[in-house]
Amino acid sequence: MRARLLLGGLFALLVLAPLGVGAYPLAVLILILHYAYLGIAWNVMMGFAGLLSLGHALYVGLGAYVAAALYASFGVPALIGAIPAAIVATLAGLAIGALGFRFRVNGVYFALLTIAFAEFTRILFDHMEWTGGSSGFFLPVEHGQVSLVALRGPPVLFYYVALGLAAAAFLLARGLMRTRLGYAWLAIREDPEAAAAAGVDVFRARMAAVAVSSALTSLGGVFYAFYYNNMYPEQIFSMARSIEIILAPIIGGMGTLFGPVLGSFVLTLLGEGTTALLEHLGLAAPGAKQVIYGVALLVIVMLKPAGLWPWLAQRLRIGRDG
Amino acid sequence: MAVYLDILASGVLTGLVYGLMALGLSVIFGVVRVVNFAHGELTVAAMYMAWVLASTLGADPLLTLPVIAAALFAVGYALQRFLVEPFIGRPEHEQFMLLLAVAIIVLNGLLLVFGPDARHVKVDYAYDSFELGPMLLDTVRVYAAAAAIVLAGGLYLFFRFTDLGTAIRACADNLLGAQVVGLDVRRLYALTFGLGCALVGASGTLLVLMRDATPQLAIQLTLMAFIVVIIGGLGSMAGALVGGVLIGVSEALAGFLLTPSLKSLFSYGLLILVLLLRPEGLMGRRA
Amino acid sequence: MTQRIRSSRRQLIQGAAAAGLAATLPLGAARAQAPALKIGVILPRSGYLAPAGQSCQRGVDIAPQVLSDLGHRVEVVSVDFESNVDLARTQAEKLIADGAQVLVGAFDSGGTSAIAQVCEQKAVPLVINVAAAPQITEQGFKYVFRNFPTSVMLVRNGLSLMKEMFKATNVTPKSGIFIHANDTFGQANRGAIDRLFPTLDMPFKLVDSIAYDPKAQDLSVEVAKCKASGADFVIVTTRAGDAIRLIREMVKQRYEPKGIVSPGSPGMYDQEFYDGLGGYSDYTITNLPWPNFNAPITKRLGDAFAKRFPQGRFGVDAFNVGFTFEAMLVAADAAKRAGSRDPRAIAEALRSTDIADHVMTGGTITFDAKGQNNNIGSATVQNLKKTPTVVLPREAATAKPVFPMPGWRGRSA
Numbered sequence A: 001m002r003a004r005l006l007l008g009g010l011f012a013l014l015v016l017a018p019l020g021v022g023a024y025p026l027a028v029l030i031l032i033l034h035y036a037y038l039g040i041a042w043n044v045m046m047g048f049a050g051l052l053s054l055g056h057a058l059y060v061g062l063g064a065y066v067a068a069a070l071y072a073s074f075g076v077p078a079l080i081g082a083i084p085a086a087i088v089a090t091l092a093g094l095a096i097g098a099l100g101f102r103f104r105v106n107g108v109y110f111a112l113l114t115i116a117f118a119e120f121t122r123i124l125f126d127h128m129e130w131t132g133g134s135s136g137f138f139l140p141v142e143h144g145q146v147s148l149v150a151l152r153g154p155p156v157l158f159y160y161v162a163l164g165l166a167a168a169a170f171l172l173a174r175g176l177m178r179t180r181l182g183y184a185w186l187a188i189r190e191d192p193e194a195a196a197a198a199g200v201d202v203f204r205a206r207m208a209a210v211a212v213s214s215a216l217t218s219l220g221g222v223f224y225a226f227y228y229n230n231m232y233p234e235q236i237f238s239m240a241r242s243i244e245i246i247l248a249p250i251i252g253g254m255g256t257l258f259g260p261v262l263g264s265f266v267l268t269l270l271g272e273g274t275t276a277l278l279e280h281l282g283l284a285a286p287g288a289k290q291v292i293y294g295v296a297l298l299v300i301v302m303l304k305p306a307g308l309w310p311w312l313a314q315r316l317r318i319g320r321d322g
Numbered sequence B: 001m002a003v004y005l006d007i008l009a010s011g012v013l014t015g016l017v018y019g020l021m022a023l024g025l026s027v028i029f030g031v032v033r034v035v036n037f038a039h040g041e042l043t044v045a046a047m048y049m050a051w052v053l054a055s056t057l058g059a060d061p062l063l064t065l066p067v068i069a070a071a072l073f074a075v076g077y078a079l080q081r082f083l084v085e086p087f088i089g090r091p092e093h094e095q096f097m098l099l100l101a102v103a104i105i106v107l108n109g110l111l112l113v114f115g116p117d118a119r120h121v122k123v124d125y126a127y128d129s130f131e132l133g134p135m136l137l138d139t140v141r142v143y144a145a146a147a148a149i150v151l152a153g154g155l156y157l158f159f160r161f162t163d164l165g166t167a168i169r170a171c172a173d174n175l176l177g178a179q180v181v182g183l184d185v186r187r188l189y190a191l192t193f194g195l196g197c198a199l200v201g202a203s204g205t206l207l208v209l210m211r212d213a214t215p216q217l218a219i220q221l222t223l224m225a226f227i228v229v230i231i232g233g234l235g236s237m238a239g240a241l242v243g244g245v246l247i248g249v250s251e252a253l254a255g256f257l258l259t260p261s262l263k264s265l266f267s268y269g270l271l272i273l274v275l276l277l278r279p280e281g282l283m284g285r286r287a
Numbered sequence C: 001m002t003q004r005i006r007s008s009r010r011q012l013i014q015g016a017a018a019a020g021l022a023a024t025l026p027l028g029a030a031r032a033q034a035p036a037l038k039i040g041v042i043l044p045r046s047g048y049l050a051p052a053g054q055s056c057q058r059g060v061d062i063a064p065q066v067l068s069d070l071g072h073r074v075e076v077v078s079v080d081f082e083s084n085v086d087l088a089r090t091q092a093e094k095l096i097a098d099g100a101q102v103l104v105g106a107f108d109s110g111g112t113s114a115i116a117q118v119c120e121q122k123a124v125p126l127v128i129n130v131a132a133a134p135q136i137t138e139q140g141f142k143y144v145f146r147n148f149p150t151s152v153m154l155v156r157n158g159l160s161l162m163k164e165m166f167k168a169t170n171v172t173p174k175s176g177i178f179i180h181a182n183d184t185f186g187q188a189n190r191g192a193i194d195r196l197f198p199t200l201d202m203p204f205k206l207v208d209s210i211a212y213d214p215k216a217q218d219l220s221v222e223v224a225k226c227k228a229s230g231a232d233f234v235i236v237t238t239r240a241g242d243a244i245r246l247i248r249e250m251v252k253q254r255y256e257p258k259g260i261v262s263p264g265s266p267g268m269y270d271q272e273f274y275d276g277l278g279g280y281s282d283y284t285i286t287n288l289p290w291p292n293f294n295a296p297i298t299k300r301l302g303d304a305f306a307k308r309f310p311q312g313r314f315g316v317d318a319f320n321v322g323f324t325f326e327a328m329l330v331a332a333d334a335a336k337r338a339g340s341r342d343p344r345a346i347a348e349a350l351r352s353t354d355i356a357d358h359v360m361t362g363g364t365i366t367f368d369a370k371g372q373n374n375n376i377g378s379a380t381v382q383n384l385k386k387t388p389t390v391v392l393p394r395e396a397a398t399a400k401p402v403f404p405m406p407g408w409r410g411r412s413a
Helices: A002-020 A023-048 A057-074 A078-102 A107-126 A155-177 A180-190 A192-197 A202-228 A239-252 A259-280 A288-303 A308-316 B002-032 B039-057 B061-087 B092-114 B139-161 B163-173 B175-181 B185-210 B217-232 B237-257 B260-277 C009-024 C028-032 C050-069 C085-097 C109-122 C151-169 C184-199 C220-229 C241-252 C271-281 C296-308 C314-338 C343-351
Strands: B129-132 B135-138 C037-043 C074-080 C102-105 C126-128 C144-146 C175-181 C205-212 C233-237 C259-262 C285-288 C379-384 C387-392
Touching (some): A002 A023, A002 A155, A023 A180, A023 A202, A023 A239, A023 A259, A023 C085, A057 A078, A057 A107, A057 A202, A078 A107, A078 A202, A107 A239, A107 B092, A107 B217, A107 B260, A155 A180, A155 A202, A180 A192, A180 A202, A192 A202, A239 A259, A239 A288, A239 A308, A259 A288, A259 A308, A288 B092, B002 B039, B002 B139, B002 B163, B002 B217, B002 B237, B039 B061, B039 B092, B039 B185, B039 B217, B092 B217, B129 B139, B135 B139, B139 B185, B139 B237, B163 B175, B163 B185, B175 B185, B217 B237, B217 B260, B237 B260, B237 C220, B260 C205, C037 C050, C037 C314, C050 C074, C050 C271, C050 C296, C050 C314, C074 C085, C074 C314, C085 C102, C085 C109, C102 C109, C102 C314, C109 C184, C126 C314, C151 C184, C151 C259, C151 C285, C151 C379, C151 C387, C175 C184, C184 C233, C241 C271, C271 C314, C271 C379, C296 C314, C314 C343, C314 C387
Parallel strands (some): C037 C074, C102 C126, C126 C144, C175 C205, C175 C233, C233 C259, C259 C285
Antiparallel strands (some): C379 C387
């Protein structure tokens, strides 16, 4: 009960936020919500099904490029273009997952497989003239056009889209957890062999997780494409981005619902705070922000490997997996 | 025709240094069973150390190599003893996160201290090349490859003929047995991690002769080391060297026959194939 | 190491005070003007484009003083986008959110494209100092102004200057090879060469085009390809450190083309290039716009540079410093004519820019309907005694071009 109140309160606050904050804080909030969303999406694969994906940027990139290309070439509005985008990403995810399963690639090897696929795709797109190659792909910019379906408009529009996505993902994940599939995932995460012995179709459950995760992540990519209006293979498929995606859910709490959201807030605010502090002191220190991230990750892994949210939830006396 | 010989030679020489770099990763995994995701970052740290010594003392990296290897040994030992050890039994992803955190800290620490600009080490023979029949061999690469072979050879002798080396191999082959026999596994693990990092330090020192030191190199090196080790076989020393040479040559050839900017594509493609078809690598043992 | 960025409050106030102080000097007319124009400058001061970015920054450092001597008061906020396109975008948004009225930047085509989008969306003018990708001014943007040639213009001028050089030295190569960095700028150049080469009646064949990753450290395969092609003339599009590595590899592989010429790319006239290669840096050629050292405004700039950077070499930095200063001059001039600090008014005034007294060689600074200045010409600048020296066109030359270039043997680093 408490959980719902607090969650509802947070949501209400976020809905009202644009009325009170300036353009820059709004951009920061959009970033937070975007990474919270991506974190929830990644969490489905890792936290729920136990598959460590270190190449999740692949789905972000695929989603972005497919939707962007459809818009630029055929004028397909974003919300429609998101469907083929998600399909492509899901197929890619299923391919990787199936290959991994078929050839019994597990644990750290699977993680490396995901990295290899992401890097492979990055280099491929770097050479794909049709989408601009390494010069990047630019969406045509229209002045004054406001359309939800096409995802064109002022930052406020994107804010609410990001908020909507994050909320929807949260509810979806929560809903999934309460289904048979969700319990199957839990069983597989704890002990795959025991789960298989108990009759769980491990392969199908895992593929379902991969499909959901990659599809959701690709929608985040669609958002990225239309918000930033441009994308470069070097940036969107990069290992650095994959790492960015996983930091929030790890710090917040893998396998929990609210973990990625909390993690995203903590990390982004930490980062912005560090940058602001350095500016105030008149120092330019490239890398300082990331060192703080690294230290935060280290501290969490060493002291609270389950993440910040379980600890916070205990303090707030909210039920498990709140 | 001569061009192909040059390319092949260059690929082999570069590959040997890659191999040395991957050896560090392989040794640690083979014994301690921990995947060192901070591999590339530590290599770059070694590169910077070599650069600092070269620019302040004018010392050739080939000479400062033992010093840097020793320094990285200490780092590795401490890393294992104080940070990694409690994580040995824990789930893989927690180990990964620990070392990822270390990697992020080291990488950005280097960025903070040295800035993002590339640091180059100047040596007198930087522009020289050896003539071997119709081939032109880059002097720097020849020296680096020679050093790599010597070090790899030394490592082999260490593991084969010394008590310490045998003890470490015992831990890798049969942990329970090793403990039963009374080996101090904790100490041996720490020594192994230190040894692996010493190899990383040596390869970084050699690498800085051929590449400028820059923080961005770290991720590439980690990935490269993984590719080499997986293709060669995690836990196999000869495999690491063979894998290195294979990658060096295939990248060189791919770059020559196709667009050079595509050469990494081959390495990743190869990695995917190996992961799927023969995850123990060409020369590894089935885990 | 940590550096003090110019965007600290202290520096801002200092800058404004200096500008204010200058206004009290005998150039009293400045007092009656609109208050100081806030210019946001975005440059790659770190990352792989750092050498050029820092060179441009030196222009930013001396600009306020020189501009105020000319009757313009400006306040500068300078940010580093770390050669990272994502960051360029967010930094632009931040500058605008903090009140910048004009943006100047960004040296790199990729970063500049991202910033142009932001500026167009937010209706804040962007004056480009250096960025050659043609598509930046082909998107119908109303708030983007480029005081720099496009890669098409650079390549066209570059290729015709090559022909002039062959005529002047009576030596013509048989076959050429084009080797270029695989980023936005490099690909734009490639596109330009593909289009223009067949139409310009060049006296040599172009046998191949090789792309390489500008961040790659090992260019041995690329150079081996050049050597294997048998080409005796190399056209390059480099970015920064890759230029050093390219030449070094050529020395190692004993590849001695008659000439190494760039149709307008950075790298071969950076101080780092001379420091890194020593004697091997000589005789490489870059065809690009170059300052007119006889113009009074250039002399002012040079004096300010010498005072502020006594260890620096104006002759080496002049390209980056010149264009960066010019961009800020264009912005300040427009603000003065607009009589307002409103970005839209400034943009309107920018469209009718007409500046005759400026730093770089070429006609008056004006912008066409797309925001492009078409009056910038190129010169042939050859590295002689580790100094960039104008060798063509003859009217502006201070030395004769050396072509073919001497071999690597006998030189030292």
